[in-house]
Amino acid sequence: MSAPRPLPVLTPSTAAFWTRGEHGELCIYRCRDCGYYVHPPAGFCPRCEGRDVAPATVSGRATVVSCTVNHQQWEPGLPVPYVLALVEIEEQSDVRLVTNIVGCPVDEVHIGMRVRVLFEQQEDVWVPLFEPDPAR
């Protein structure tokens, strides 16, 4: 999939997620008092009501909770078919990421599939993608 992706505006709260892939790290904000992951980022922990929330590196391992094979050519040059998925990170099931699953035929992606992160750089953004996790 080499067509350009629509890229996010980088803001103070989202930059860690979109740029730490340069160092091979997937970053999710986490409460420093109780360890709860807070996504999308906000300076408030809904579990312990702590206000000390900071980016933390997670394992990059995740599980597919839903997936679709998109066939529609929404705009010129789109590399259809491709897999759009929702994955939940291994550390906390209520942190879900929208992503693409790459590195396998599109019809092999399924709910419950174990995946791991990889990054695709475009301009100043390292887009977190996921691929089948051979270790699990």
Add this chain to the structure above:
Amino acid sequence: MRAEPGEKQVAITGIGQSDVTRGTDRWPIDLTIDACLAAIADAGLSRADIDGVATWPGPRSELTGFSPVGAAQLQDALRLRVGWYNGTGETSGQLGAMFNAIGAIAAGLANHVIVFRTVYEAQARRLRRFANAMARSADRVEGAHAWYAPYWSLGAATQQALYFARYVHESGATEEQVAQIALNGRRNARLNPKAIYREPMSMEDYLASRWISTPLRLFDCDVPCDGSTAIVLSRRDLAADLPNRPIRFEAIGSALRDRNSWAQLENLATQATPSPAAMLWNRTDLKPADVDVAELYDGFSFHALVWLEAFGFCDRFEAPAFVEGGSRIALDGELPLNTSGGQLSAGRLHGYGQVHEACAQLWGRCAERQVPGAPQVAVTSTAGGPLAGCVLLVRE
């Protein structure tokens, strides 16, 4: 003892709708004026009586066609002198405009509110092929959609396909069962002169339609159109003197008890539908068995299945069996569903087509597609991710 719910102080007194087309030379504001003037006349009122305006989601770029006309433009075009107005997207889905209007009337801010929704998505696509894409590669994306757009989640269909896949995974729904929503809509559309698609659709046609984003086929997706729908909401004590028998708001459901996020909401298979449906039944003594006609949101076919379950017409994940064969949801069935053809065949009027049809059925105006037995109770709903709302209407 609880206070009487505010919606019981409000009634629908008139409806109106513009032409509904796949491309038009008319302006969005003119379609909106057509609908609003028709609704005001239908209510037996004049422009001077309208003292409130509400719409959803408020004005967006005219080029996308999603919402070309806001409250301000309509209000100024008709020179309305109002006590209250509102046009916003941050509410319980498309019906949120109606909930806001109910609140305004119950609070004494207005007596007769015109509520409208205008779409221009067919003509916008004729002018710009990708008019209603949610993002373009050329532009950096801000806000909530910035989490999705980098993955080419470019249309509502790709987001919805993720919910649909989860629904199929948990319910075991078959393609032939889901097809009944599209086939039922098309059967009813054949009796609706204003429907976009009126030629017959067979099971084979449905199963042969191309994939948009699995498990969504083309015929699971509603049809973009141009049109405007308007509804007059009146103080109930004033409605008694008007020509139409008032259709009262027996109950509404506006609750959101899931996380307010397309990716993070707790239950992907149901989306946000259970909490507004539960709220609705908590505000009335009526039961699902009292409903005579159901106009349930079908922006995508499976939305209607999810709503059938949320309202309790059947158990969770039993809707595929409930609609199997199609007879139960047909015009002469036990629960006539989407009698105008729904959005799949009559056009994506974005929830307001269904409200219009519910009222037309309750007033006995539907000619060939009229539900027999003078229906008195109708339920309608809108949905999409965390957006969900519903209304129970009773003709007095």
